[in-house]
Amino acid sequence: QGTATVSQALLAGTVDCGINAPLTLAKAIDTAGLQPVLIGSVIGESPQSFHPYWATRADSSIKTVQDLKGKTVAVNTIGSQVDLFTRAWLRHNGLDPDKDVSIVEVPFPIGLTALKRGQVDAIVLVQPFAAKAEKEGGIRRLGDIGQVLPSNIELVEACRRQALEAHPKAIAQFAKDFAAASDRFQTHHEASIELISEVTKLPAPVLQSFMFTDKDFHRWSHGAIDVSVVQHMFDLFYDNGALKKRLKAQDYVQPGVTIVAQ
Numbered sequence: 001q002g003t004a005t006v007s008q009a010l011l012a013g014t015v016d017c018g019i020n021a022p023l024t025l026a027k028a029i030d031t032a033g034l035q036p037v038l039i040g041s042v043i044g045e046s047p048q049s050f051h052p053y054w055a056t057r058a059d060s061s062i063k064t065v066q067d068l069k070g071k072t073v074a075v076n077t078i079g080s081q082v083d084l085f086t087r088a089w090l091r092h093n094g095l096d097p098d099k100d101v102s103i104v105e106v107p108f109p110i111g112l113t114a115l116k117r118g119q120v121d122a123i124v125l126v127q128p129f130a131a132k133a134e135k136e137g138g139i140r141r142l143g144d145i146g147q148v149l150p151s152n153i154e155l156v157e158a159c160r161r162q163a164l165e166a167h168p169k170a171i172a173q174f175a176k177d178f179a180a181a182s183d184r185f186q187t188h189h190e191a192s193i194e195l196i197s198e199v200t201k202l203p204a205p206v207l208q209s210f211m212f213t214d215k216d217f218h219r220w221s222h223g224a225i226d227v228s229v230v231q232h233m234f235d236l237f238y239d240n241g242a243l244k245k246r247l248k249a250q251d252y253v254q255p256g257v258t259i260v261a262q
Contacts (some may be wrong), residue, residue, distance in 0.1 A: 003155070004079070010034060016163035017174060019155050022233045023081040023242060029252075030243045035161040038230070038252045039175050040182065040223035040259040042155035045146065049218035050210070052082065052126040053144035054089070055133070057115060062122065065093040065142050071121035074106035074114060081154070082124050088148045088240050115139070127217060128202050131210040149236055151229050154217065164254065175257050182223025186212075224261035227253055 006018035007028040019042055020028075028034035045051050054073070056062040062071065068090070075083040087097040097103060106114050111123040112133050122142065125133055133139050145152065157178055164171045185192045189212050196211070197204045210216050220226065230249035237243045253260065 004077070007034065010036065010158070010160055013160065013162070016167075017157065017159035017171075019157055021081040022153055022156055022230060023084055023237055025156065025158055026234055026237050026243055026247055029247060030245060036158040036252055037161050037164050037171070037254045038225050038227075038249075038258050039157040039159055040178050041153050041220050041225040042157065042182075042223070043217035043219055044153035044155075044226075044229070045151060046218040047146065047150045048214065050127060050130070050215050051144040051146040052085075052124055053130070054086070054122050054142045055115070055125050055139045056122045056142060058138050058140045060121065060140065062142070063140070065090070066095065068122060068142075069095060069100045072102045072104055072119075074104055074111055074120040074123045076105070076108050076111075076124070078103065078105055082126075084237065084240060084242055085145050085148050086124060088236065089143060089145070091240075092148065093143075112136070112139075127210055127215070128196075128200060128207060131206055131215065132202070135206065135209065149232060151218075151226070152233055153225070153229055156225060156230075157223070158252070164257065172257050175259055179222040179224075179259050182219070183221070186219055186221075220261050222259055224259045226261040227258075 003020045003024045006020050007024045009015040010018055011028055011032050011034050025036060062068060073086060075086050077083065090097045090101060095101060104120065106120060108126060108129050112129060114120045115123045159171055193204055193207045193211055196207055227249050234247040234249055238246050
């Protein structure tokens with residue numbers, strides 16, 4: 001349902017490293033003084049990749065984003081990165097997310113069911129749930145996150161700076177292992193799909209319909225992180241009121257540890 005618990009665990013020192021959405025990581029830096037070191041990226045989006053998108057029922061009277069006025073839109077978690085992108089998308093299209101629509105929490109796995117039952121008027125579809133929805137049919141796409149930010153990162157691996165200072169060799173080795181695991185995932189397609197199927201309980205054919213195709217998320221070689229993309233996201237978060245102060249992505253890059261995209 002979101003990565004806020006990981007940021008909380010990093011702040012508490014109960015974990016040394018963890019996967020975060022850039023927004024939850026930025027909020028932990030902004031409001032609680034977390035000092036992370038970026039390790040690498042897990043998934044994201046580029047102009048050539050899949051982007052999560054907003055959808056409604058195909059038989060709905062909602063045909064454009066403006067038709068959402070007075071309607072209910074579901075996000076996975078209030079305050080999440082998806083929530084922020086949804087609000088930015090609505091503002092970009094002339095709607096006030098606080099007055100013109102009702103935004104509610106619906107976990108990704110049950111979003112399509114809620115939409116088809118009429119409990120909500122629009123949902124955000126991410127993979128692998130988008131592939132399942134498209135296979136079943138009956139949905140209409142209204143817009144996608146690429147309209148807000150063409151390139152962005154959904155999930156990043158980060159470690160506490162205190163952990164790096166206490167165990168520099170271990171954290172550096174962790175970064176090397178992260179890069180190796182990222183490459184293995186991207187090159188061993190059959191094994192990777194089998195693993196994801198086991199974890200998500202989704203049939204392999206559903207995953208094969210999008211994974212490692214142009215319908216999949218973007219993955220950087222070696223699990224590298226594009227620092228300029230992180231900066232654009234930090235700026236977007238600040239401009240949309242999610243952060244109290246501007247952040248510099250470069251402040252959380254550690255030479256020899258951060259896997260920087262070249």
